[in-house]
Amino acid sequence: MTPTTPRIAIIGAGPGGLTCARVLQRNGVPVTVFEHDASAGARPQGGTLQLHLTTGQAALRAAGLHEEFAALARPEGQEVRLLDHTARVLFQYAPAPGAPGRPEIDRGELRRLLLDSLTPETVRWGSYLRTLHPLGDGRHRAEFDDGHTEAFDLVVGADGIWSRVRPMLSDATPRYTGVTFVESGFEDADARHPEVARLVGAGSMRAESASKALIARRNSRGRIRLYAAFRASQDWALEAGVRMTDTEAVRAVLLDRFAGWDERLLALLRDNDGGFANRPLFALPVPHTWTHTPGLTLLGDAAHLMPPFAGTGAGLAMLDGDELARALAGHGDPDEAVRAYEAALLPRAAEAAERAARGLAEALTPDAPRGSLRHLRARLR
Numbered sequence: 532m533t534p535t536t537p538r539i540a541i542i543g544a545g546p547g548g549l550t551c552a553r554v555l556q557r558n559g560v561p562v563t564v565f566e567h568d569a570s571a572g573a574r575p576q577g578g579t580l581q582l583h584l585t586t587g588q589a590a591l592r593a594a595g596l597h598e599e600f601a602a603l604a605r606p607e608g609q610e611v612r613l614l615d616h617t618a619r620v621l622f623q624y625a626p627a628p629g630a631p632g633r634p635e636i637d638r639g640e641l642r643r644l645l646l647d648s649l650t651p652e653t654v655r656w657g658s659y660l661r662t663l664h665p666l667g668d669g670r671h672r673a674e675f676d677d678g679h680t681e682a683f684d685l686v687v688g689a690d691g692i693w694s695r696v697r698p699m700l701s702d703a704t705p706r707y708t709g710v711t712f713v714e715s716g717f718e719d720a721d722a723r724h725p726e727v728a729r730l731v732g733a734g735s736m737r738a739e740s741a742s743k744a745l746i747a748r749r750n751s752r753g754r755i756r757l758y759a760a761f762r763a764s765q766d767w768a769l770e771a772g773v774r775m776t777d778t779e780a781v782r783a784v785l786l787d788r789f790a791g792w793d794e795r796l797l798a799l800l801r802d803n804d805g806g807f808a809n810r811p812l813f814a815l816p817v818p819h820t821w822t823h824t825p826g827l828t829l830l831g832d833a834a835h836l837m838p839p840f841a842g843t844g845a846g847l848a849m850l851d852g853d854e855l856a857r858a859l860a861g862h863g864d865p866d867e868a869v870r871a872y873e874a875a876l877l878p879r880a881a882e883a884a885e886r887a888a889r890g891l892a893e894a895l896t897p898d899a900p901r902g903s904l905r906h907l908r909a910r911l912r
């Protein structure tokens with residue numbers, strides 16, 4: 532490291548932060564990633580991600596990891612089924628074998644792939660950024676929960692929905708979209724829940740009616756993840772008098788919300804393994820922008836949190852990370868690099884966030900599934 536090498540900190544080891552770190556290191560730029568999780572395996576990473584050619588996959592190519600990705604990805608996961616509440620199939624799409632597209636990968640596998648590509652000790656686990664103190668020369672002193680502080684020339688906020696870097700750049704806070712997902716799942720579905728496995732198929736199945744949806748997605752190793760999606764107050768469980776830890780009480784409330792749906796669909800709510808997790812969906816205002824501030828920037832959900840109705844959040848985070856890293860590696864002046872990155876990022880993010888907001892508005896309407904049918908026919912004709 533030369534005396535002029537900028538000290539770069541990435542806050543957050545999600546898909547965006549790790550892609551940025553990988554592309555920086557591939558271009559010979561040193562970086563440290565600070566991550567809240569105590570270790571790589573500290574918590575389950577959640578469901579499956581669809582990665583598009585021009586976002587997540589493009590970033591993986593720049594990271595030199597596309598081949599490994601292709602070995603782990605599930606192209607058959609692109610299969611889509613749209614049903615109504617009577618379980619009638621309205622639309623079905625299966626990708627042609629070998630066709631390029633948007634294969635799925637489990638979040639945990641993607642994280643592992645990116646982590647394994649970094650030089651040892653790049654990620655400092657168990658480091659929660661509490662706050663940043665401007666030092667007046669474009670540098671910032673980062674203060675972590677364990678009391679440790681460190682000064683950096685550039686701090687990249689890749690710290691997701693409740694970013695601690697974002698408030699240094701913008702007053703915007705994520706707002707509840709009015710839509711909640713209640714997550715549950717099935718283990719070893721083909722053997723233990725064959726009816727559910729048949730209904731869902733090899734990719735994803737969405738049944739919609741009257742502003743509600745049951746969305747089931749295949750993960751690897753026979754897992755199926757289910758989201759019961761509906762419009763409700765953020766306090767719907769409290770108002771219904773149930774605690775999320777009381778699985779049977781939550782199940783009863785969900786069965787009541789989906790009353791009248793076909794029994795094959797209700798089985799998704801009746802027969803799941805484990806409990807239910809509440810996932811209210813939040814989004815940043817669109818467009819979310821900020822005035823360029825030397826020494827700080829954002830990527831991924833920290834910059835453009837949007838509802839997951841365009842299937843692009845992680846892919847965009849990875850593309851952001853790739854573009855920021857390549858800009859930093861290619862410019863002599865890191866501040867100019869960040870300006871160039873932000874000039875491309877902000878309009879792209881606004882366009883994607885608008886698309887995602889439209890997807891949300893069209894999917895859970897009183898006349899559902901008509902909006903989704905229109906959308907799927909236009910996209911997958």
Ligand SMILES: Cc1cc2nc3c(=O)[nH]c(=O)nc-3n(C[C@H](O)[C@H](O)[C@H](O)COP(=O)(O)OP(=O)(O)OC[C@H]3O[C@@H](n4cnc5c(N)ncnc54)[C@H](O)[C@@H]3O)c2cc1C
Binds near residue numbers: 579658660689
């Ligand atoms: C139900 C659902 C389905 C989705 N499906 C898709 C899909 O198919 N395709 C797709 O592209 N996207 C999808 N998304 C969106 C995607 O999950 C996110 O957009 C993506 O994870 C954002 O990545 P990120 O790196 O910006 O942030 P994150 O993945 O949120 O990572 C942020 C990291 O920062 C850490 N962190 C947070 N605060 C701090 C702090 N103060 N200090 C240190 N570390 C911190 C966190 O622990 C975390 O590891 C989906 C989202 C949902 C909710």
